[in-house]
Amino acid sequence: MSEMLDELSQDFTKTEQVDTDAASRVITVCEEYGLTVQDAVCMLGRGGRMTVEILASDAGVKLNREKWRKELCDACGRELDHPVVTRLGDNIKIAMTEKPLITVTLSSVQLQCTGERLCGDAFETFTDGAGRWYAVLSDGMGTGGRAAVDGAMASGLTSRLIQAGFGPDSVLRMVNSALMVKSGDESLSTLDILELDLFSGKIECRKAGASPSLLCSMGRVSRIEKSSLPVGILRDIRAERSEDTLVDGDILLMCSDGVFTGGIEWVEKKLRTYDTKSGELHKLAEDIAVEARNMQEEHEDDITILAIQVKRKH
Incomplete structure (x- = not known):
């Protein structure tokens, strides 16, 4: 407290x-x-x-x-x-x-496992009314209904608490506690929280067991990755935080771990060769999702991609 x-x-x-x-x-x-x-x-x-x-x-x-x-x-x-x-x-x-200087374009693609009605990944995006834009991505452990419940609970609760005025670090601890006491069951979920300042372009990424994010800036691709446990395992949790600043035209990919079954280098190459002025952000996300599914030969996993591009008003 x-x-x-x-x-x-x-x-x-x-x-x-x-x-x-x-x-x-x-x-x-x-x-x-x-x-x-x-x-x-x-x-x-x-x-x-x-x-x-x-x-x-x-x-x-x-x-x-x-x-x-x-x-x-x-x-x-x-x-x-x-x-x-x-x-x-x-x-x-x-x-x-005040009206922000940065606009956000979002394209999202989700593929659940073959034969499953529900996707174990869940995400939400929103602004907080104070000039910050958020994306929250959660991957419930496993696939199907139970994973979908855990993922939706983690992302939904995180989003509501941030909108109520709590900081992301406090929210992570509250969501962790909620998952630990949920029906006495073992409930695990990753959490990936992106906070973007719509005036300065500064981003803060907090990851609890989440997959790497990829940032394409001026033709160069870098990874945003930190090692930490998912929420719902230990009572004391502290997500790893990374900071950066986005400039006009930058693209950030937030992905669930199903995207990287066949490795991460091929996704980096696709992002590096993408024309940031093409306006085909959804096609980029869709192509990556389809190729990632084709690489899941032995075991399918849910796939979620959030492709985020920023534009600065001049």
Whole structure:
């Protein structure tokens, strides 16, 4: 618990200033649209980037979101991105940040094992309303229904906790505890968490038993790989973290271990020879998935590929 509070306090230290006048105008706009606001804050972080957070009662008010967003932009004097809404019991948290400088294109491909209705891999992508984009990939141990339950639980719980405001390191510990007590069964799952700052391009990758990710930047391919155990094995878990910065056109591949049955070098070669300006990201992911399945001669495994490309606005 102390580590979770420490993470939250670190977030607060990144806030340089609070604009109380803008917060008052935000509350006025919200109330004009029928929202019962309990609190609102307009935070200015490093570089003067504004983040708006609103806590309101979940009264089921229907409003014209685009018109409401534009009025909030006028109230703050900033161009704000679309809101991210998180339900917290009887309340909702609305988070908005200035429009980011980086856009993300995602192409995903999943292949479950022959004869199985469910895939043991699960993934989710989302923004947190504070200028960060996340991808969460989980691989439940084995194949079929049980693996699908473990994978979906790990990725789903991770995503919801991050959206609720917890840091990825704390979330990993909570998900680990949840898997350890789940019905008293042995539940194991890998976790691969990508955090991307949509303003600076900085990424943080946290891996718990997850396969390597591949980064193609300016024609060169590098591996993001760290050795650690999956969640659900030991009470004390600490995922390995890697950092890097993406530039315009960079491509990152997040993969489940089924992709690398035939090795990793051939995937690196495919990524290295891919034309990043072709606009055929989905074809790249699809070709890799099909070739990976053809390499699984003795034992099939679920295959998931997330192909992520960033573009910087000029």
